[in-house]
Amino acid sequence: MTLVNVELGDRAYPVRIESGGLDWAGQMLAPYARDGRIVVVTDRNVLAAQGDRLTAGLNRAGLEPDGIVIAPGEESKDWSHLARLIDDLTARGVGRDDHIVAFGGGMIGDLAGFAASILKRGVGLVQVPTSLLAMVDGAVGGKTAINTTAGKNMVGAFHQPSLVLIDPDCLDSLPVRELRAGYAEIVKYGLISDPDFFAWCEANGPILLAGDQAAREQAIALCVGMKAAIVAEDERDEAGRRALLNLGHSFAHAIEAETGYRLLHGEAVAIGLCLAFRLSAEHGLCPAEDAERVESHLRAVALPTTLDEAGLAADGERLAERIRHDKKAANGKVRLILARGIGQAFVVDDVPLDEIAAFLDRQRQPLDA
Numbered sequence: 429m430t431l432v433n434v435e436l437g438d439r440a441y442p443v444r445i446e447s448g449g450l451d452w453a454g455q456m457l458a459p460y461a462r463d464g465r466i467v468v469v470t471d472r473n474v475l476a477a478q479g480d481r482l483t484a485g486l487n488r489a490g491l492e493p494d495g496i497v498i499a500p501g502e503e504s505k506d507w508s509h510l511a512r513l514i515d516d517l518t519a520r521g522v523g524r525d526d527h528i529v530a531f532g533g534g535m536i537g538d539l540a541g542f543a544a545s546i547l548k549r550g551v552g553l554v555q556v557p558t559s560l561l562a563m564v565d566g567a568v569g570g571k572t573a574i575n576t577t578a579g580k581n582m583v584g585a586f587h588q589p590s591l592v593l594i595d596p597d598c599l600d601s602l603p604v605r606e607l608r609a610g611y612a613e614i615v616k617y618g619l620i621s622d623p624d625f626f627a628w629c630e631a632n633g634p635i636l637l638a639g640d641q642a643a644r645e646q647a648i649a650l651c652v653g654m655k656a657a658i659v660a661e662d663e664r665d666e667a668g669r670r671a672l673l674n675l676g677h678s679f680a681h682a683i684e685a686e687t688g689y690r691l692l693h694g695e696a697v698a699i700g701l702c703l704a705f706r707l708s709a710e711h712g713l714c715p716a717e718d719a720e721r722v723e724s725h726l727r728a729v730a731l732p733t734t735l736d737e738a739g740l741a742a743d744g745e746r747l748a749e750r751i752r753h754d755k756k757a758a759n760g761k762v763r764l765i766l767a768r769g770i771g772q773a774f775v776v777d778d779v780p781l782d783e784i785a786a787f788l789d790r791q792r793q794p795l796d797a
């Protein structure tokens with residue numbers, strides 16, 4: 429078992445990473461239950477794959493889950509599902525002193541987390557992530573959101589959980605495509621600030637994806653530790669530190685929105701990471717070999733690395749326009765995360781949008797054109 433503390437003063441909370449932890453969830457969640465019941469928000473797929481384990485784990489401590497089940501998929505992270513969820517929580521009498529449990533992947537963590545942040549001006553939240561992506565990123569750090577027609581995560585709030593419970597055994601039932609997509613976020617941590625960890629990924633990524641328990645627990649613990657440290661330093665994403673976690677994400681969000689969320693978030697992140705490194709290399713900021721190394725590792729684990737693989741019909745200008753909506757933009761310039769090399773990401777505040785558009789157009793031309 430690994431315990432990582434997110435140091436946020438009187439809002440500090442533990443992230444408990446423990447194989448088989450779900451089987452003992454009742455013990456951990458008992459302080460957040462009322463009259464032996466605890467409201468759990470989940471989706472149909474997670475319910476089918478892990479619902480019995482969570483129920484048995486809760487029952488073992490005399491707790492009963494009161495489940496709210498959402499349709500799976502990113503489409504559920506919208507206004508209409510949020511409104512329905514708020515009604516369902518209100519009908520159950522959830523109040524300021526209660527906690528709700530977000531039991532699922534990134535969509536559930538974001539939707540239930542956002543509902544918790546606004547219901548009665550804020551109710552308690554416990555995150556129990558079941559996807560690799562949510563374990564290493566979404567469930568830790570308090571960012572919650574829904575998507576709107578303007579783009580991904582356009583409406584949201586910071587709402588820190590009281591506890592994050594990670595049971596890596598949940599990954600045993602995760603479809604391999606989703607596992608791989610979550611792995612892109614793991615690679616991201618190495619690319620931001622830890623070249624040794626990126627080298628570890630090159631050596632161990634394939635066995636991690638094949639189900640090696642030690643490798644996945646090691647990676648999850650390391651990523652959660654890195655994220656907890658960043659969040660403790662820059663909780664509200666104001667000091668330029670937390671922004672580093674968005675390496676590849678401006679491109680990824682544009683790709684996701686442009687493809688109607690057909691790509692999984694982590695798949696779009698894999699392409700976004702390659703684009704961030706390629707753009708850095710084109711500007712002479714980062715060695716071309718580093719950009720090639722990033723692409724080659726992601727390709728080796730069967731993640732997409734090019735816009736063509738995303739099947740994008742959009743031109744660079746359209747994607748750049750999406751990026752403008754996604755991020756703070758002023759005078760035709762946006763903030764992007766670029767890199768001086770593997771493990772050396774940094775924030776650039778004034779990348780001209782027309783340069784991004786031209787760069788994206790070049791990515792979509794055949795190599796021999």
Ligand code: GLY
Pocket residue numbers: 565566568569571665670673674
């Ligand atoms: N997923 C990026 C962040 O939590 O800041």
